[in-house]
Amino acid sequence: MKLFYTPNSPYARICRIVALEGGLGDALELVRVPLRTPDSPSLKHGPLGKIPLLVDGDLALGESRLICGYLDQRGDGPPSLPGASDWQSQARESLMSGFLEGITNWSREKRRDPTEQSAFILEVEEQRAIRAFEFIERTIPAPPAVPPITYGDLALVAALGMVDFYELVPDWRGAYPALAAWLAAYEALPSVRDSVPTMAAMNPLTR
DSSP: EEEETTOOOHHHHHHHHHHHHTTOOOTOOOEOSSOOOOOGGGGOOOOSOOSSSSTTTTEEEOOOOHHHHHHHHHSSSOOOOOOOOOHHHHHHHHHHHHHHHHHHHHHHHHHSSSTTOOHHHHHHHHHHHHHHHHHHHHHHOOOOSOOOOHHHHHHHHHHHHHHHHHTOOOTHHHHHHHHHHHHHHTTTHHHHHHTTTOGGGGGOOOO
16 A cells, blocks of 8 residues: 655644554555645546545545545554444544644645735634634543544644644643643654654645
């Protein structure tokens, strides 16, 4: 299996953590690719150029949630996706995925040249993030002794990693201590520590 990825992609990060926690570290080849370039190796497997992209034989999966479902079947860990009738878990996953989507939009806009940034988008995404922070702080469970490796939990981990990396919400840990304590349980995992965004892995921002 090959995972075409960029190191700072939060969606690729989720897939990488699921693979490692499912015992698939040696079975998954990581192929680092540039974003939005006509010579990306990922384009040999599909026309969209979306990252992450999992390729296994003639199968090409280009959505992180589908990738994690496939890794669940190949690995030896508990499933990262909730059951089809587990609506409470589905709802929680939807919330965390939406939070990650908003943080991704916000961080991307912040990376643009200041003269090209949309004040409207920055305001909308900041307000959405603060509402999410406040809601999650009120509802987050106590720090788990063994952090569950679910897509929803990892979407939250990835979102908070981007908040830290791009310095979107200064001192959020002080403002939201229950959430900070919850995240600390995940930060103790090598798979989470080893996949944090870094300046060395930054891709140039292109349109």
